[in-house]
Amino acid sequence: MxxxxxxxxxxxxxxxxxxxxxxxxxxxxxxxxxxxxxxxxxxxxxxxxxxxxxxxxxxxxxxxxxIVYFLGDVLPLIEDINQLGVKALLVEEPKKGYALNGTEIRKRLDEGITLFGNLDSVYTLLYGKVEDVRTEAAKQLEAAKYGRFILANGCPIAFDTPKENILEMIKAGRD
Incomplete structure (x- = not known):
């Protein structure tokens, strides 16, 4: 095998x-x-x-x-991911009955590995309001206090996603 x-x-x-x-x-x-x-x-x-x-x-x-993109709950594999030889980790949105806390992941990742956030592309970006995007982005950006972090969407952005929500995500990441 x-x-x-x-x-x-x-x-x-x-x-x-x-x-x-x-x-x-x-x-x-x-x-x-x-x-x-x-x-x-x-x-x-x-x-x-x-x-x-x-x-x-x-x-x-x-x-x-x-760069590696892991779907599912990556927490049991963080130490392994640290040894993969990757420069960045992207993680899926937590929609399968588990929570993926970016701050917890960031704290456990080696400092040379950048963590990409996983802002919810459906409930936050597509169906949420600008305030929802701002609030969720602020939560995710807490991870940046502990190492390399890039605010990003966790799945592809839907075609009908409001432009103002995308712009708010970009603004939050730059601020």
Whole structure:
């Protein structure tokens, strides 16, 4: 099984080489199937982590910025993520019955890893008011007191998202 996992990551490296040739400076790996809500942390550590660590090291050796996007509850894997060799971590919005506290994640991440926030793209940005965006952004920006942090949306922004909400998120991140 481990052989197949390494093979999959190696095939992705070939595609990333092409992206680099076309001018890409970084790569965001979306790790959707190896989070603790789908497999146990011990299975992740034994089976997936070594291949990921190899993969992100190779991405960095290509001269690209390696970034990982984990779906699900990442808290049980923070120490592992610290060892992946990535420069940044993006996390999913907490909509599956668990809370992802950006400040707690930021405190546990190595200082060389930037945390991207996960402002709710649906309930806050799409359906919320400007005040909701401001309030949620302020909560998330608390994480910046503990290290590198970028305020960001946690999922793609819907087409009908009010422009003023997007502008408020940008303003909050700049202030």
């Amino acid at each position: 481990a052989y197949l996992i390494y093979k999959e990551y190696d095939m992705m490296l070939e595609k990333i080489k092409v992206l680099k040739e076309y001018g890409c400076h970084g790569y965001i790996g979306s790790e959707t199937y190896c989070t603790p809500d789908l497999i146990s942390p011990s299975t992740y550590r034994d089976l997936i982590f070594p291949a990921q660590q190899h993969f992100y090291k190779k991405v960095a050796e290509m001269g690209m910025v390696p």
